[in-house]
Amino acid sequence: MVHVQAGRSLMVRLPKAELHGVLDDPALESIEFLNEIMTRYPDAISFAPGAPHPRFVKDLDVSDCIDVYTRHVSVLRGTTQAHEHRRLLEYGPSRGLINDLIADALSKDHGLDLSPDSVVVTVGAQEAMLLTLRVLCRPGRDLLAVADPCFTGVTGAARLLDIGIVPIAETEHGLDHDALAAACRAARQRGRTVRAVYAAPDHSNPSGSVMTLRARHQLLSVAEREKLLVIEDNAYGFTAAPGHELPLLKALDTDGRVILVGTFAKVCTPGARVGFAVADQVVADADGSHRVLAGHLAAAKNAVTVNTSPISQAIIGGMLLRNNGSIKQLGQEKSAHYRERLAVLLAALDRSLPSGTRPEGVRWNRPRGGFFVRLRLPVPVDVALLEQCAQQFGVLWTPMSYFHLGDGGGNELRLSCSYLSSQEIREGARRLAAFVHHATASTGEQP
Amino acid sequence: MVHVQAGRSLMVRLPKAELHGVLDDPALESIEFLNEIMTRYPDAISFAPGAPHPRFVKDLDVSDCIDVYTRHVSVLRGTTQAHEHRRLLEYGPSRGLINDLIADALSKDHGLDLSPDSVVVTVGAQEAMLLTLRVLCRPGRDLLAVADPCFTGVTGAARLLDIGIVPIAETEHGLDHDALAAACRAARQRGRTVRAVYAAPDHSNPSGSVMTLRARHQLLSVAEREKLLVIEDNAYGFTAAPGHELPLLKALDTDGRVILVGTFAKVCTPGARVGFAVADQVVADADGSHRVLAGHLAAAKNAVTVNTSPISQAIIGGMLLRNNGSIKQLGQEKSAHYRERLAVLLAALDRSLPSGTRPEGVRWNRPRGGFFVRLRLPVPVDVALLEQCAQQFGVLWTPMSYFHLGDGGGNELRLSCSYLSSQEIREGARRLAAFVHHATASTGEQP
Numbered sequence A, B: 001m002v003h004v005q006a007g008r009s010l011m012v013r014l015p016k017a018e019l020h021g022v023l024d025d026p027a028l029e030s031i032e033f034l035n036e037i038m039t040r041y042p043d044a045i046s047f048a049p050g051a052p053h054p055r056f057v058k059d060l061d062v063s064d065c066i067d068v069y070t071r072h073v074s075v076l077r078g079t080t081q082a083h084e085h086r087r088l089l090e091y092g093p094s095r096g097l098i099n100d101l102i103a104d105a106l107s108k109d110h111g112l113d114l115s116p117d118s119v120v121v122t123v124g125a126q127e128a129m130l131l132t133l134r135v136l137c138r139p140g141r142d143l144l145a146v147a148d149p150c151f152t153g154v155t156g157a158a159r160l161l162d163i164g165i166v167p168i169a170e171t172e173h174g175l176d177h178d179a180l181a182a183a184c185r186a187a188r189q190r191g192r193t194v195r196a197v198y199a200a201p202d203h204s205n206p207s208g209s210v211m212t213l214r215a216r217h218q219l220l221s222v223a224e225r226e227k228l229l230v231i232e233d234n235a236y237g238f239t240a241a242p243g244h245e246l247p248l249l250k251a252l253d254t255d256g257r258v259i260l261v262g263t264f265a266k267v268c269t270p271g272a273r274v275g276f277a278v279a280d281q282v283v284a285d286a287d288g289s290h291r292v293l294a295g296h297l298a299a300a301k302n303a304v305t306v307n308t309s310p311i312s313q314a315i316i317g318g319m320l321l322r323n324n325g326s327i328k329q330l331g332q333e334k335s336a337h338y339r340e341r342l343a344v345l346l347a348a349l350d351r352s353l354p355s356g357t358r359p360e361g362v363r364w365n366r367p368r369g370g371f372f373v374r375l376r377l378p379v380p381v382d383v384a385l386l387e388q389c390a391q392q393f394g395v396l397w398t399p400m401s402y403f404h405l406g407d408g409g410g411n412e413l414r415l416s417c418s419y420l421s422s423q424e425i426r427e428g429a430r431r432l433a434a435f436v437h438h439a440t441a442s443t444g445e446q447p
Helices: A026-040 A062-077 A081-087 A099-110 A124-136 A152-160 A177-189 A213-226 A293-301 A310-322 A327-352 A383-393 A422-445 B026-040 B062-077 B081-087 B099-110 B124-136 B152-160 B177-189 B213-226 B293-301 B310-322 B327-352 B383-393 B422-445
Strands: A002-006 A009-015 A119-122 A143-148 A164-171 A194-199 A229-233 A258-263 A275-278 A282-284 A290-292 A372-376 A412-416 B003-006 B009-015 B119-122 B143-148 B164-171 B194-199 B229-233 B258-263 B275-278 B282-284 B290-292 B372-376 B412-416
Touching: A026 A152, A026 A383, A026 B293, A062 A081, A062 A310, A062 B062, A099 A119, A099 A275, A099 A310, A099 A327, A119 A124, A119 A293, A124 A152, A124 A194, A124 A229, A124 A258, A124 A275, A124 A293, A143 A152, A143 A177, A152 A164, A164 A177, A177 A194, A177 A213, A194 A213, A213 A229, A275 A293, A282 A293, A290 A293, A293 B026, A310 A327, A310 B310, A327 A372, A327 A422, A383 A422, B026 B152, B026 B383, B062 B081, B062 B310, B099 B119, B099 B275, B099 B310, B099 B327, B119 B124, B119 B293, B124 B152, B124 B194, B124 B229, B124 B258, B124 B275, B124 B293, B143 B152, B143 B177, B152 B164, B164 B177, B177 B194, B177 B213, B194 B213, B213 B229, B275 B293, B282 B293, B290 B293, B310 B327, B327 B372, B327 B422, B383 B422
Parallel strands: A009 B282, A143 A164, A143 A194, A194 A229, A229 A258, A282 B009, B143 B164, B143 B194, B194 B229, B229 B258
Antiparallel strands: A002 A009, A119 A275, A258 A275, A282 A290, A372 A412, B003 B009, B119 B275, B258 B275, B282 B290, B372 B412
8 A cells, every 4th residue: 555645634645556446437437537627628619518607697586486486385285385395404204395386387388297206316317327228227137228329317327226327329310210210129139128318309418409200209219119218308399499399209109108308407407406306107016006207217326316405405496486487488598598598609610610711521510509518620629639729729629539428529519508698609600710720730730 | 117107207116136336235225214204204202314404504694605715716816796797607616615614624623734735625524435445445455444333425435336344342442453453464465455544533423432542543553553544434533522532542642544525514514415535645656756645535536426516615615714714613502502412312212211110221422522322232123123113103313223334233223413403302312211121011011
């Protein structure tokens, strides 16, 4: 044992051979790396974080939200507001406190017909995904299918739980359902079971794909045929332009295949860390009894976070109540804002990298919702290039290879427009253009 | 597929064969059962929950705590308080925001010399245990040793992660260290590795055991010899009588063996859901680089809850700042309160079940700290008996068998004094005595 003096602390060096586990998981390490590089280049314009814009939280009055919620509940239950306030400072049920408000909002916004018992309130959508994966899949045995590229939150959770991941190619309209069916068959032939598929049908992170109505029905057919559960992530659904919203998979689901996971980070505030899972499937037990799947998620939650902070839930509950109990209404102003920022980013790229002088092989997609644009370069896009771009050009982004499970994405980067002002986006695009010219020129010189 | 109308919701019944995982985990189900039975008997006096007494939170002013914290940080950083307030409403680093306050408190209270980098702020001690187990143990391969009986939070987390559990017998002074060493050897002979041991040296839940100073040193010796990491849970340490506190294992640890997990639920409020892990071990990488183990926990946290609510952290931070940055000071009044309640419970049992008329085989331990008393009966103590006791005698408790990994605890129940008033404890003890007489008499009649 070597003793290392690190900071004020006498630390003991343990050989890595004594420590295994998630230590080297690339999905988890990549998130840490992005956090870290942003602190190293605080003056860089960062297209990296998919975080909501701070303007939407700056006037948020936490006490007022709690007050609105406790007043509502005390009237409903015939208790005093002081009593309900005190309850927020104690433990609460693992399934949650604001389940009825969430069920009502999903009914109002998406036409779902849900009992509050089928909702579990979680510490962000991240915990909802972790719990769902663990309840559906046996560690070391069952498999999860995901689109490739995929949000690192879901692949990270699967890796944490030792659940095998099956990457499925994406078409323009999201998950390739024929490839999904083929992957299920192939797994069966190896004696394994693909138990669930993760899908983000609306402006997915990172690819930006939107599933057509036809593609949604096709995915549900495959799920029914292959006995898959579908984990639907609707984080970016609220950014769809009015009149262009498509129904949730959950709203089209007649065979009990879909578990919906959601987050309040984007439409309310990330600071509360509140999300949810809707799992209204009834699980028949060997003895003939049955229980809603959400009850199993709540049981598993006892081993992860016990319960979601009642204070945090009250903040979200108050925000919902102030907005007619509608998540859609909560997201309306933000939706318009993000679409406008996306338009600003696309226009700035057009202006800074006009088709006449744009280096060959440089192109980007043109999403109509979500937070993200993918930019393709004719050179390898990796961590070394990111470091160079940050240092020399003062701009940050995310290599798309972070989101790919195979070798894909090696020439792409992801730009997020959500956290920046229009001015920052325009200046960022100018810096990006200078970087693109430099990167493509220098590669040309050093083949 | 059968469609079941449950409440307002059209639910789909899925055969259980399609759903596996934690669904039937006894440790998790038992917590759910206890929650559920308390709602079924709302008028029963419940000795079941190990929750802190509501009197300590009833006057807690959440906004004031947040205000104290943001003022402190803005002065420290030379920013505005509004800026720091807004930061609480955004995402935060996965390692946490109040790491420095926690490191300083542990230095002040326990003489630990810690860098803030070795602290991870978690959603309760539960998430701290889950992250620690996952970073130390490979699912499906490595083993965790625990005292038998054991807190269900840690066994639940191990089961969720598919980490095998090795039960170790308890002596009066906690974990039997000879049995622990023997279990490590036995595992090695089977080609498996016991990677870590969970220990709660101070008034453990549920057994109430306290490790002597000698036993603490012996446990650390075994850990060093067998290359075990020790996960120390200090949840009830604050209830020790002044002058009877023993040093943390972490404070005696010279070989970097101990990871400390802690909770603010008992000394601050459960409603914030804030805990922490201290993992200051330096992990040497294959390439010669090294990283503090806490950094690996923070990376894993990205796959569980991403980050702990900054609002919740500010509430705890404010409470710490209002108490000279000392967790011990935060717990002082509560410590005296709980010791008094424990004395009330023991006196009430003495009075309601006096040695003269007490049925043979009825006895209980006499702990001097913690929240719990174990009561032994000459009859099997199971869920059926609990249900009967709740229905006929209006009193609830926890079967000790819930905490045992083997067949132990079948004749014991756990009484918690923390949540009740002295009057409720006395009335509860009277009801309990009536129940004990009934249960022992009726078993006599029906052998």
